Structures are given as structure tokens and as C-alpha cells.
Amino acid sequence: MSVGVQRLRDEPDRIRQGAIDKREDPALVDQAIEVDARRRRLQAESDALKAERNAASKQVGDAVRGGAAASGPEVAALKARSTAAGARIAEIDAELATTEQQLEDLLLRIPNPPDPEVPVGGEEANVTVLTWGENASRVVTEADGTTWERRPHWEIGEALDIIDNPRGAKIAGSGFPVYKGAGSRLQRSLISWFLDVHTTEHGFTEVWPPAVVNTASARGTGQIPDKEDQMYIVTRDELYLVPTAEVPVTNLHREEILEADQLPIRYCAYTPCFRREAGAAGKDTRGILRVHQFDKVEMVLFERPEASEAALEWMTGRAEILLQRLGLPYRKLLMSTGEMGFVQRKKYDLEVWAPAVERWLEVSSCSNFGDYQARRMQIRYRPEKGARPELVHTLNGSGLALPRVVAAILEQYQRPDGSVTVPAALRPYLATDRLGPAAGA
RNA sequence: GGAGCGGUGGCCGAGUGGUUGAUGGCAGCGGUCUUGAAAACCGCCGGGCGAAAGCCUCGUGAGUUCGAAUCUCACCCGCUCCGCCA
Numbered sequence: 140m141s142v143g144v145q146r147l148r149d150e151p152d153r154i155r156q157g158a159i160d161k162r163e164d165p166a167l168v169d170q171a172i173e174v175d176a177r178r179r180r181l182q183a184e185s186d187a188l189k190a191e192r193n194a195a196s197k198q199v200g201d202a203v204r205g206g207a208a209a210s211g212p213e214v215a216a217l218k219a220r221s222t223a224a225g226a227r228i229a230e231i232d233a234e235l236a237t238t239e240q241q242l243e244d245l246l247l248r249i250p251n252p253p254d255p256e257v258p259v260g261g262e263e264a265n266v267t268v269l270t271w272g273e274n275a276s277r278v279v280t281e282a283d284g285t286t287w288e289r290r291p292h293w294e295i296g297e298a299l300d301i302i303d304n305p306r307g308a309k310i311a312g313s314g315f316p317v318y319k320g321a322g323s324r325l326q327r328s329l330i331s332w333f334l335d336v337h338t339t340e341h342g343f344t345e346v347w348p349p350a351v352v353n354t355a356s357a358r359g360t361g362q363i364p365d366k367e368d369q370m371y372i373v374t375r376d377e378l379y380l381v382p383t384a385e386v387p388v389t390n391l392h393r394e395e396i397l398e399a400d401q402l403p404i405r406y407c408a409y410t411p412c413f414r415r416e417a418g419a420a421g422k423d424t425r426g427i428l429r430v431h432q433f434d435k436v437e438m439v440l441f442e443r444p445e446a447s448e449a450a451l452e453w454m455t456g457r458a459e460i461l462l463q464r465l466g467l468p469y470r471k472l473l474m475s476t477g478e479m480g481f482v483q484r485k486k487y488d489l490e491v492w493a494p495a496v497e498r499w500l501e502v503s504s505c506s507n508f509g510d511y512q513a514r515r516m517q518i519r520y521r522p523e524k525g526a527r528p529e530l531v532h533t534l535n536g537s538g539l540a541l542p543r544v545v546a547a548i549l550e551q552y553q554r555p556d557g558s559v560t561v562p563a564a565l566r567p568y569l570a571t572d573r574l575g576p577a578a579g580a
Numbered sequence: 581g582g583a584g585c586g587g588u589g590g591c592c593g594a595g596u597g598g599u600u601g602a603u604g605g606c607a608g609c610g611g612u613c614u615u616g617a618a619a620a621c622c623g624c625c626g627g628g629c630g631a632a633a634g635c636c637u638c639g640u641g642a643g644u645u646c647g648a649a650u651c652u653c654a655c656c657c658g659c660u661c662c663g664c665c666a
Contacts, residue, residue: 179629179630182629182630182635183630183634183635185635185636186629186630186633186634186635186636187633187634187635189634189635189636190633190634190635192646192647193634193635193647195646195647196598196645196646196647197598197599197646197647198646199598199646199647200598200599200646200647201598201599203598204598214646215646217646218646218647219646220646221646221647222646225646396590396626396627398590524608524609527627528627
């Protein structure tokens with residue numbers, strides 16, 4: 140129930156190649172085709188027997204109403220026919236059920252084939268589509284020839300008393316930072332500004348969803364079973380803390396049939412994001428680059444199939460605009476088949492330059508899922524009035540994730556004295572043009 | 581947490597064992613009429629599998645029966661009242 144049996148029959152080669160390029164097992168494709176054929180054979184057999192049983196049952200009713208004795212031999216014979224068919228049906232349906240389960244299991248393990256434009260390979264195959272802005276250097280040379288060195292964001296955060304990791308660790312655990320004073324206000328400002336730009340300039344509808352979802356929703360976006368290890372689970376109430384707003388917002392239209400004139404639907408939503416980061420122990424332990432709880436504004440699109448390709452470019456552009464207006468140099472990467480996830484068809488990552496740690500930091504990931512997610516969630520639309528429903532295409536992208544944007548700001552806008560200039564776009568929100576001890580943090 | 585009521589097609593809403601996949605209304609689509617529109621009238625009008633015949637689907641799952649939307653059991657969800665909390 141992910142790649143679609145119809146497509147499996149229509150273009151097995153493309154799906155097989157897609158699996159190879161994504162470094163998954165192409166043999167599953169052939170197994171699935173085989174199981175599908177068996178499933179259809181059993182289905183036909185079951186249907187024929189059911190037709191037989193239904194006919195016999197109907198005759199029982201007709202005979203009794205026609206005056207035959209309910210306990211007479213004529214009725215008894217009909218009943219026997221129906222019962223016999225019923226017994227066979229039970230056997231075949233049992234086999235059918237296991238076959239269907241097998242097929243579903245196989246389909247769930249076949250990845251969404253990448254878009255033809257996606258470069259084949261691993262990390263080395265990622266294509267830098269563009270770079271924007273001039274990367275600042277760690278060592279700054281002033282006009283008078285003096286030099287100073289940028290300090291990493293965690294030092295600045297501590298020095299300005301706006302990020303408190305140790306106390307976060309005390310009250311919740313490591314990876315749960317506390318933002319304080321101007322740091323807290325910076326969070327609010329970024330969230331508000333992102334949402335304001337998306338809603339007032341880009342036509343998104345703002346959504347404020349729950350920060351937990353139920354099992355069905357977690358399954359809908361593929362969080363379970365695929366990424367279950369990454370999620371915090373409230374077992375007592377069978378709830379999952381959202382790892383991204385994508386999960387609740389995409390599920391908004393789960394199992395719905397939309398009208399064509401509703402599309403495209405464009406949502407933006409802020410939520411805190413909770414991630415266990417299992418298996419990432421030891422990576423990026425300093426600062427706020429990799430944490431268990433962070434804040435993010437997400438864009439979620441529901442599009443007509445023919446529009447999704449252009450929509451990915453458009454949506455990625457909306458995220459880029461935010462970085463440009465913050466004045467943060469960044470690069471845009473077209474991710475290779477090996478780097479992109481199981482369910483994506485095409486994915487761009489946006490990375491900002493953090494000049495003190497001299498690293499590119501991923502702040503946005505924008506993907507087109509084609510109909511893959513929609514199939515799993517049964518999100519459909521009617522191309523024309525009265526036409527049969529078809530699956531929509533879904534897309535989503537960060538616009539943007541906060542911690543690394545904050546880190547980049549603290550490094551990029553740093554001054555020799557350790558204070559930080561507020562990017563012009565945020566000044567109306569922060570009500571100051573400088574973060575520093577003197578700014579009343 | 582306790583008590584009660586309820587979950588039927590895009591929506592409202594009939595239907596308590598036998599041509600009911602489901603009466604009726606609204607919405608929608610096509611047509612007649614009209615300069616055009618409205619009104620009126622006629623027709624169409626849930627979804628899935630399947631090449632088709634046909635099969636499945638009335639919250640979900642199991643059961644009773646020759647046969648279930650209709651009966652039984654379990655579960656899920658919603659609403660109302662009480663309690664609790666803000």
C-alpha cells in the first residue's frame with residue numbers, strides 16, 4: 140500500500156531501478172508482482188463462490204415466500220448448497236487474507252522511485268544547485284587591520300545568558316535547551332516572522348495543530364513503523380509526540396476526498412518537534428545543533444499530480460526567501476538517491492553557513508512525495524465533477540527549523556565584543572537591534 | 581473517573597433478519613424551459629477490487645444464520661449530564 144499495485148504492474152522496471160538507486164532490495168518488486176497475481180487468482184475464486192452462495196441464499200428466501208415449507212426438502216437442499224459454498228469460502232478467504240498481508244508487507248518495503256532528475260549515488264552525488272551570499276570567515280579582519288575571531292554559538296549563547304543547556308539538562312535532560320530572556324524572545328520572533336511571511340505574502344493558511352498524535356496518524360505519515368525509534372511515545376495514552384508538524388498537518392485530510400477546486404491546499408504550522416535522536420549519541424553534543432526538542436515552522440502542500448513538480452520548486456523558494464531576508468548565506472542541495480529517504484521522490488536541503496564552527500547547517504528539507512504518502516493516507520481528490528477520485532500529491536518542507544538558524548545568526552551577526560546584531564527583518568519583532576548584556580537580556 | 585445516548589453515502593436523515601448498496605431531502609452534474617439566470621419539471625449521482633461477470637463495503641473486529649445495516653460479544657470514536665481540574 141505504498142507504491143501502488145497498478146504502477147507495479149505498469150512499470151516494474153522503473154520501480155526496480157528506483158529500489159536499486161535508493162539502495163533497497165529490487166527483488167521485492169518481483170516478489171510483489173508474483174504475490175499480486177496469486178492474490179488476484181484467489182480473489183476471483185472467492186468471488187465466484189460468493190456469487191454462488193448469494194444466489195442460493197436468495198433462492199431460499201424466494202422459495203419460502205413462494206410457499207415452500209421452510210423445513211421442506213427443497214429448502215434444505217438450497218441451504219446445503221449455500222453452506223457448502225460457505226465452507227470453501229472460509230478456506231479461500233483465509234488464504235486470501237494471508238496473501239494480501241504478504242503483498243502489503245512487500246509493498247511497504249518498496250521505496251518510492253526517485254524523480255528522473257535526482258542524481259544517483261551517495262553523499263558525493265548531491266548537487267549544489269546554488270549558493271547564495273558570501274560566506275563570512277571565522278577570523279575577521281577589520282578596516283584598521285586588527286583581527287578578531289568569531290566564537291561558536293554555544294559560547295555566545297552562554298555569555299549572553301540566552302541559552303541555558305545545563306539547566307535544561309537538570310529539568311528534563313541533555314538536549315532540552317532552555318531559552319531565556321532575549322533568547323526566548325528570539326524564538327518567538329522567528330516563529331512569528333516565519334508564519335507572518337508565509338501567510339501574508341505566500342498565501343499559506345496557518346494551522347496550530349496538536350503536539351501529539353494517535354496511532355493512526357503516526358502510521359499515516361510513515362512514522363510508525365519506519366521511524367518509531369525516533370519518537371517519544373506516551374504509552375499510557377497511546378499518543379506520540381510529534382517529530383515535526385508534517386505529521387499532524389498532513390493527517391488533517393487523511394481519508395478524505397477533496398474537490399479539485401480546493402487544490403492546492405497550502406498550510407504552514409508551528410509546532411515544537413520531539414526527537415529521540417536514537418543512534419546519534421555523541422554527535423553535535425555542544426550547543427543546539429542536535430537536540431531532543433526544537434521548534435519549527437513547516438509548510439505542507441496538497442497538490443494536483445501534474446502540479447507537484449513545480450510546487451516543490453515554489454515551496455523551496457519560499458524557504459529560501461526567509462534565509463535571504465535574514466541575510467544568512469546558504470546553499471541549496473539536490474539530494475541524491477542514496478541521501479534521500481524511502482518515501483521521497485525528490486528532495487532539496489537548504490544549509491546555512493555557520494562561520495564560527497565553519498560548517499554548513501541543514502535548516503530546511505523540502506520534499507515531493509508524489510502520491511506515495513497520499514496512498515498510505517487515502518487522501519484523494521476529484522479531477523472533475525463526478526469523476527473517480529485520484530490520489531493527490533503531498534509535499535512538505537521546513538520553513539524553517541529554528542535552532543540552526545539561531546546558531547547561524549549568533550555566529551554570522553556576532554560583533555567583536557560578543558554582542559549580536561539583530562537581523563533587520565527581526566527587529567520589529569524583537570524590539571531591539573542588538574543582543575548583548577546591555578540590551579537588557 | 582461515573583452514568584446515559586449515538587456512530588448509515590459530500591451533508592441531513594430513514595431503515596430491527598430476505599431484490600436495501602441502502603427510502604427521502606439538501607448539495608452536485610446533465611437536460612427541458614428561458615434572451616440569460618432563477619423557479620419548475622425530467623434524468624444521473626458513495627467507495628474499493630476486477631478485463632468482465634461479479635464480489636466487498638452501513639465506526640472496527642469476531643460471532644449467530646441458508647441469508648445481517650438490521651441479532652450477539654469485544655473494541656474504537658463522538659455527544660450529553662455528574663465528578664475532577666483549569
